[in-house]
Amino acid sequence: MCGIVGYVGHRPALDVVLGGLRRMEYRGYDSAGVAVLDGAGALTVERKAGRLANLEGRLDEVGREHFGGTAGMGHTRWATHGAPIDRNSHPHRDASQRVAVVHNGIIENFAALRAELEADGVEMASDTDTETAAHLVARAYTEGDTKGDLTASVAAVCRRLEGAFTLVVTHADHPDTIVAARRSSPLVVGVGDGEHFVASDVAAFIEHTREAVELGQDQLVVITREGYEVLDFHGDAAQAKPFTVDWDLSAAEKGGHEYFMLKEIEEQPEALANTLRGHFESGRIILDEQRISDQDLRDVDKVFVVACGSAYHSGLVAKYAIEHWTRLPVEVELASEFRYRDPVLDRDTLVVAVSQSGETADTLEAVRHAREQKARVLAVCNTNGAQIPRESDAVLYTHAGPEIGVASTKAFLAQIAANYLVGLALAQARGTKYPDEVAREFAELEAMPAAVQKVLSTVEQVRDLGRRIADSKAVLFLGRHVGFPVALEGALKLKELAYMHAEGFAAGELKHGPIALIEDGLPVVVVMPSPKGRAVLHSKLVSNISEIQARGARTIVIAEEGDETVRPFADELIEVPAVPTLLQPLVSTVPLQVLAAEIARTRGYDVDKPRNLAKSVTVE
């Protein structure tokens, strides 16, 4: 959702800010804007609904020479309060036009604040919650104890705001300073040589510096050319955590690929290998920041996995493995439902919160609820220092690298691998697996990057199929056991990328209703289990395929290499390498990602930026 960048340094701020906004386009947005301080007391703002290209066109019209300073900020907005039109786009200014504010999140008490300002005679120029912050900062800056002190004014306003927010504020009186604040919304500081940045994520400044600082909850940072200072909302000095970004610019660029998503599909073997690296040493599974002791893991009597979207599907896959390895009951729950149904939680419950971004509001609220109920929370996350790992008891980072395409691909595979590590760590601590069994399971996981690489070398057939079925009205996906979440993931990919009706079903459920959907020529993708590993399920699924084929469906079967039994029932057969049953999702998901991307491309859609979607969903 909203992307924020602020800069004070020695380069032309407009170029830095637009470059940062471009790298954050993946977050999803519907309007954009910039503000530049020219050093001589002018604060110049331009905003435009639609893509960044619209804003750039507007900047060319008015003349970029009017934006000639070395301090500035920019914003990509994903509308919450007010339609995505020019006047609701950020930055917002106060009546004197000396203060400019960009904002991510929701100011929950904005109606009361707005009423207060209007009663004071302030005329609002937009329908947004953000504008209230601009007027409040301007008021604090001109009155009382905070008069003339921009930092104290921002802190005073932050103390009054309710909800989750990142705010970045500039004032024409302070052309070399940017003040930024955060509560439950992302904000990182980039530390360069004679230049400093603030941004929603490190992608915005990665081409300039890899040195970053992670701000804590309710912290405020003042950046200048020379340095940065971190304070709390009362103006007292506060500690923030420096870190070095472990990927570079090339990871955030397309590297010759038409779309980020296609690059990220190809990066999956590396993402898996990086996620597993360093987690098995001296015969033991090691988690990253394991602030949960082995004794606590032994005391666990129930596991919940909470997540959204693809991350939720990774949890569904994990359930099969964790229950099998540990004999603990595992419930997998959509994070958006979790806290509203009063789940039974106590200090012996382990809640695994899975999130690529670590920012997803639904998952964050589920984490908070679980912790309030005294459950232990372990985050599986791809983003260093994001809010969900910060608020969890322990963290296992996936090392998939930045995922720019909105549709999750490499992060999903990395989540499955990381969830399996959690399962093995539990089995190890509880003694439900002998050390040599844990070692064998880990060795099988370690063989998966090569297996995924093999799938990638054969996907031309899938692309061709995608082009042939791109004009279908709908596609169904069926699976059993771990193939069921793979079917759900295949359907989600197709919905979000190709805007096509797609449903995933447990194949056994077909006869209880969905079989009524089968009609002549309807493509039905079936994810087959191994004929050796799961012989009984395999033969049941063969029966399911023959039932739908008899009713005219066009069967597209993902099956293990050499699975001859299924061949007569497959109108299209896509073979994947033989791997242990529990690891099958790591290979069988890949053709479904490629299929969805190819159908979307054939239909002429932007695979990286599907309509209406945001990469990080920071509102509930």
Ligand code: M6R
């Ligand atoms: O960042 P998260 O993993 O918490 O995101 C969860 C979902 O929003 C995400 O997986 C979404 O479903 C993807 N677009 C799926 O491709």
